[in-house]
Amino acid sequence: MLFMLIVKASKNSEAGNLPSKELMEAMDKFNDDLDEAGVKVMAKGLHPSSNGIRISYEKPGEAPVVTHGPFSEPKDVTAGFFLIDVKSREEAIEWAMKAPDPQGDGEGQIELRQLY
Secondary structure (H helix, E strand, O other): OOEEEEEOOOHHOOOOOOOOHHHHHHHHHHHHHHHHHEEEEEEEEEEOOOHHHHEEEEEEOOEEEEEEEOOOOOEEEOOEEEEEEEOOOOHHHHHHOOOOOOOOOOOOEEEEEEOO
């Protein structure tokens, strides 16, 4: 079963600030643990939404609307993700609970979603 751990952005990540050395080490360990368990498919961080483009389909039959970032509240933006392949939803939750605070400043949030 494929699950995505969606790392939500924070004011810090949206400012393009890199994580602290301690957080980078914790994330490296988490990635290593995922690798050793054979469950990691992919993990990547994203550039701040100020470098992004959003395409919205606001009216059926009309051309989409292009909006250049930055986008709304950081908590509504994705900063990165982990894609894991596990045996159950419960196992996915266990892995998500092992992840370090992805922002390292108390603003971290991970959303767990299963892929079709």
